[in-house]
Amino acid sequence: MALPMQGIVLLGSATVLVVASGIDLRTRRVPNWLSVPFLVIGLVVQSIAGKLPGTGQSLAGIAVAGVLFGIPCWIGAMGMGDLKLAAGVGAWIGPGQFLTASIFIALAGGVLAVGWALWHGSLGASLDSAGSLLTPWVRSPGSGRKVRQATAATAIPYAPAIAIGTLLSFLAR
Numbered sequence: 001m002a003l004p005m006q007g008i009v010l011l012g013s014a015t016v017l018v019v020a021s022g023i024d025l026r027t028r029r030v031p032n033w034l035s036v037p038f039l040v041i042g043l044v045v046q047s048i049a050g051k052l053p054g055t056g057q058s059l060a061g062i063a064v065a066g067v068l069f070g071i072p073c074w075i076g077a078m079g080m081g082d083l084k085l086a087a088g089v090g091a092w093i094g095p096g097q098f099l100t101a102s103i104f105i106a107l108a109g110g111v112l113a114v115g116w117a118l119w120h121g122s123l124g125a126s127l128d129s130a131g132s133l134l135t136p137w138v139r140s141p142g143s144g145r146k147v148r149q150a151t152a153a154t155a156i157p158y159a160p161a162i163a164i165g166t167l168l169s170f171l172a173r
Contacts, residue, residue: 006170009093016088017163020159024081024160029081030079030085036084039084042090045092046058060095061095062090064090064095065086069083069086082159100172100173108168109161109165
């Protein structure tokens with residue numbers, strides 16, 4: 001019996017996202033050997049299953065993920081591994097479901113960030129760091145460009161939030 005396309009997407013995404021979450025929690029990185037093939041295979045699967053429209057949906061999902069996760073990556077709020085993992089999710093689920101997933105990802109990320117900061121006793125430092133990201137134009141005179149140095153207590157592994165939000169987006173469909 002053939003697995004329906006939605007099942008293939010869910011199973012493929014869930015498998016990679018669980019592995020990425022485990023690695024990110026342990027090493028604080030999402031490796032390219034996991035996220036890049038995830039992105040490419042998502043594009044290929046959607047292209048084969050959906051022909052030209054499937055290719056377009058997959059590319060649009062990558063683009064939406066690139067914009068929504070590229071901005072935080074650019075300002076230093078997250079790493080490139082998170083961006084590539086999110087782009088892989090976009091390749092698999094397309095732009096519409098990715099927008100839904102991104103709302104769940106943001107909510108999960110917020111809850112995980114507060115929990116992480118409380119666990120490490122760094123809620124104040126985390127809030128200061130978040131404030132610095134949101135107000136980059138407010139600097140002391142002569143400070144130049146501020147380079148954020150995240151510590152283990154203030155930087156959270158974000159792959160679990162991406163996994164939770166993406167999996168919740170399947171339930172919301």
